[in-house]
Structures are given as C-alpha cells and as structure tokens.
Amino acid sequence: MSGTASPHDNQIAPAQGKLGVMIPGMGAVATTLIAGVVAVRRGLAQPVGSLTQMDTLKMGETTVPVKEAVPLAALDDLVFTGWDIFGGNLYDAARTAQVLDPWQLESIKPFLESIEPMPAVFDQHYVKRLNGKTVKTGRNKCDLANQIRNDIAAFKQKTDRQVMIWCGSTEIFLKETDVHQTLAAFERGMVDNDPSISPSMLYAWAALKEGVPFANGAPNLTADIPALRELSQQMGAPICGKDFKTGQTLIKTVLAPALKARSLGLNGWYSTNILGNRDGEVLDDPESFKTKEESKLGVLEYILEPEKHPELYRDIFHKVRINYYPPRGDNKEGWDSIDLFGWLGYPMQLKVDFLCRDSILAAPLALDLCLFLDLAQRTPSLKHAGVQDWLSFYFKAPDVKDSGRPEHDLFLQAAKLKSTLRQILANPTAAIVEEEAEFAEA
Numbered sequence: 001m002s003g004t005a006s007p008h009d010n011q012i013a014p015a016q017g018k019l020g021v022m023i024p025g026m027g028a029v030a031t032t033l034i035a036g037v038v039a040v041r042r043g044l045a046q047p048v049g050s051l052t053q054m055d056t057l058k059m060g061e062t063t064v065p066v067k068e069a070v071p072l073a074a075l076d077d078l079v080f081t082g083w084d085i086f087g088g089n090l091y092d093a094a095r096t097a098q099v100l101d102p103w104q105l106e107s108i109k110p111f112l113e114s115i116e117p118m119p120a121v122f123d124q125h126y127v128k129r130l131n132g133k134t135v136k137t138g139r140n141k142c143d144l145a146n147q148i149r150n151d152i153a154a155f156k157q158k159t160d161r162q163v164m165i166w167c168g169s170t171e172i173f174l175k176e177t178d179v180h181q182t183l184a185a186f187e188r189g190m191v192d193n194d195p196s197i198s199p200s201m202l203y204a205w206a207a208l209k210e211g212v213p214f215a216n217g218a219p220n221l222t223a224d225i226p227a228l229r230e231l232s233q234q235m236g237a238p239i240c241g242k243d244f245k246t247g248q249t250l251i252k253t254v255l256a257p258a259l260k261a262r263s264l265g266l267n268g269w270y271s272t273n274i275l276g277n278r279d280g281e282v283l284d285d286p287e288s289f290k291t292k293e294e295s296k297l298g299v300l301e302y303i304l305e306p307e308k309h310p311e312l313y314r315d316i317f318h319k320v321r322i323n324y325y326p327p328r329g330d331n332k333e334g335w336d337s338i339d340l341f342g343w344l345g346y347p348m349q350l351k352v353d354f355l356c357r358d359s360i361l362a363a364p365l366a367l368d369l370c371l372f373l374d375l376a377q378r379t380p381s382l383k384h385a386g387v388q389d390w391l392s393f394y395f396k397a398p399d400v401k402d403s404g405r406p407e408h409d410l411f412l413q414a415a416k417l418k419s420t421l422r423q424i425l426a427n428p429t430a431a432i433v434e435e436e437a438e439f440a441e442a
C-alpha cells in the first residue's frame with residue numbers, strides 16, 4: 001500500500017472543493033448525466049432514479065436522506081470533462097443523442113457548449129461500427145496512455161479530487177490473457193502494443209496510475225483484470241463492476257428472485273430488445289454484441305443457482321437479443337417472455353414489455369457511482385480495498401474481490417450498499433462485515 005499518513009486517516013475525509021468527473025465517451029449517457037446535473041442544480045428538474053439524491057438511510061431509530069447522512073460531494077461541486085472521437089461540443093452531442101427534449105437543452109445550452117471533449121484514444125479494431133475524427137496518435141499504447149495521464153494531470157489543476165467513468169461504446173469481446181495477469185506484464189504489453197489491451201483499459205490504467213477511481217458503464221473487459229485490480233489497490237484508487245444495470249436486466253434481477261423465493265420453476269426466459277441509438281448501432285456488430293450478451297446472460301444462473309435446485313432450474317433456456325431499429329432512438333423496448341412452472345409442474349407464462357428510456361435510466365446510476373467512488377476513496381477502510389463489491393447494485397456484471405460470488409439480486413445488492421454506508425459511518429477504519437450476505441443464506 002502506498003500513501004502517507006494524513007489528518008484524516010481515522011475518519012472519512014470531508015468532501016471539500018470540486019470533484020472532477022472525467023468521462024471517456026461523451027454520447028447519450030454522458031450528455032444526459034451532465035445536462036441532468038445542471039438542470040437539477042438550477043432547480044429545473046428532479047434527480048429521479050438516483051439513490052444518493054432521492055433515497056434515505058435508516059440510522060438507528062431515525063431515517064435520514066442519504067445525501068445528509070453520508071459526506072458526499074454536492075452536485076454544485078461537480079466539474080465535467082471527457083474524451084470523444086466526434087469533436088464538437090456537448091450541446092451538439094446531446095442534440096445528436098436525442099434523449100432530452102430540445103427545449104430542455106436550450107435552457108442549458110451555454111453550459112453544454114462550454115464543454116468540448118478532448119481527442120480520444122480510439123482504435124476501430126475494438127469498435128467496428130465507429131470512425132474516429134478526433135483521435136490521439138502515439139508511438140505505442142504506452143505513449144497513448146501517458147497522453148491520457150497528461151490530460152488527467154491538467155484537470156487536476158482545476159479540481160480537488162477526480163473520478164473517471166467509462167461511458168464509451170461497447171468494445172469487442174476480449175478474453176483475459178497473460179498480459180492481463182500482472183501489472184508488470186500489462187505495462188510491458190502497452191509498450192509492445194499487445195492486441196489484448198483495448199483503449200478502455202488504457203483509460204483505466206491512466207486513471208488508476210493517477211490515483212483516480214474508475215467505473216465502467218459498459219460491458220467490455222476493462223478494469224476487471226488482475227493487473228488493474230493490483231494497480232487499484234496499490235494506488236488507493238477504487239474500482240467496481242461493469243455495465244450499468246438499467247432496463248431489462250434490472251427487471252430480471254427483481255423477477256428471478258421472486259420466482260426463487262416462491263420455489264417456482266423455470267423452463268425458459270427469452271429476452272429481446274429493439275434500440276435505435278448509436279449504442280444500438282455499435283451493438284449490431286456481432287463482436288460488440290458478444291460482450292453485451294455475456295454480461296446479460298450471467299445473472300439468471302447466479303440468482304437461481306441451478307446446482308442447488310436442479311429440479312426447478314436445471315435446463316433453463318436463456319436467450320438475449322438486441323436488434324438495432326433506428327425509429328426508436330434511445331427509447332428502447334425490451335420484451336421478456338418467461339416460461340415458468342408451478343405446483344405439480346403445471347406451466348405458466350409471464351410477459352414483460354418495458355418501454356424504457358435507456359439513458360434516462362443510466363444517467364442517475366452514473367451520478368451515484370461517481371459520488372460513491374469518491375466517497376470510497378475518502379474512506380480509510382475502502383480506499384485501498386480495490387474492488388468495491390458494495391456497488392454491485394449498479395451493475396449487470398458486478399465485480400467481486402478474490403473471485404468470490406457476485407450478488408445479482410437487486411434487493412440484496414441495495415441492502416449491502418446501505419449496510420456498507422452505515423458501517424463506514426459508524427467506523428471508517430474497520431473492515432466491512434457481510435451482514436446482508438449472511439441474511440441471504442438464512
């Protein structure tokens with residue numbers, strides 16, 4: 001562990017000054033997040049969907065708003081920057097994304113126009129459907145990653161603390177290889193241009209190397225490799241899971257525990273989506289879709305535990321599809337067709353049709369993650385803990401320390417998050433006790 005003793009070593013350091021939020025990928029989610037924060041700051045809208053802004057925490061006999069109970073950065077103290085391959089400013093990017101109504105964007109136009117993404121580290125090999133306009137060039141991946149470090153260092157001059165959250169496109173499916181196993185191998189691999197090192201990993205490496213916590217909103221293999229876990233612990237820069245749990249998987253991780261709690265059986269779960277935004281276009285490429293598919297498929301097995309209940313969940317047919325359908329834009333429609341069975345094996349069906357708004361669901365998660373990662377870094381017991389599994393609430397693919405079992409049940413995830421908040425408030429230096437996990441086993 002690195003770091004020198006500070007006056008705050010036994011307490012959660014206060015959230016003083018500006019929190020810089022750095023976003024690789026300033027498309028639909030990022031612009032909806034930033035425009036939303038500004039609208040809320042100005043009293044023009046409510047931060048609906050954000051646990052940090054809207055929920056409460058039970059503290060003994062009293063219940064207190066989370067943002068009053070926990071020393072989180074205030075929305076007024078957030079400063080945004082980021083990288084993208086499209087150039088222009090965030091007003092243009094938000095207009096292209098077509099998530100928020102034009103009248104709403106007009107009301108905050110000067111603010112959005114004042115932010116221009118920095119040139120990105122991008123390689124079309126990893127996102128086939130996009131063509132980069134504003135892209136950094138360098139001798140090798142190490143040089144490119146160091147250019148990101150320079151961008152971070154410059155932003156540090158303008159802000160007091162920083163977090164980074166990947167809201168970039170879904171990259172192609174990558175498997176863990178030798179180069180991901182240790183930090184030394186990874187850093188050699190950057191110099192050798194190893195193809196297993198993607199642009200998102202270069203951002204994550206640069207952030208962690210600068211001591212900046214990192215979250216991944218997309219399903220690509222990024223910080224969830226041993227090399228970057230090692231760097232995260234070493235630098236006291238927390239990391240967490242990946243792929244925002246927004247529409248269909250959010251509902252799946254509510255319904256599946258209900259079936260399990262009632263000992264109802266399952267034969268199949270067919271999930272399909274139509275989506276017309278740029279994310280949908282990128283996911284139309286089979287290699288990027290494979291990354292998303294892996295992330296979406298995992299949840300049922302983990303929740304239902306077929307090995308413990310073979311008579312109920314042995315041969316579930318689970319299928320997930322995403323189809324690019326431009327007329328719907330960011331307004332995704334997700335259908336679930338669920339074949340279950342009950343008493344004496346009699347079959348039943350359940351249909352879900354969720355007409356959701358992708359970025360409207362994702363933006364509050366991105367906000368909470370930024371605030372909680374910053375909190376984790378200011379908390380002695382969490383700062384050097386590496387993976388923050390208490391943040392699994394936000395992810396389709398939660399990451400866990402020491403290859404433990406990830407929790408997917410939404411309500412157990414929420415309980416774990418709040419239990420962690422209560423524990424760090426009571427004792428900021430003590431190791432977190434898995435209270436809710438024990439409850440789950442009971």
Ligand SMILES: NC(=O)c1ccc[n+]([C@@H]2O[C@H](COP(=O)([O-])OP(=O)(O)OC[C@H]3O[C@@H](n4cnc5c(N)ncnc54)[C@H](O)[C@@H]3O)[C@@H](O)[C@H]2O)c1
Pocket residue numbers: 024025026027028029030083084085086097120121122123127130167168169170171199200217218219243244245246247277278279282357358359361362
């Ligand atoms: N909205 C949701 O509900 C949701 C849920 C889970 C995951 N996600 C993931 O979040 C990510 C963002 O979604 P979105 O709807 O904003 O997509 P988007 O296509 O609108 O924005 C992604 C942006 O990333 C940029 N980009 C790609 N590679 C980059 C790189 N190497 N460096 C910098 N910028 C890069 C693209 O140019 C684009 O502007 C996607 O990967 C998506 O799969 C979204």
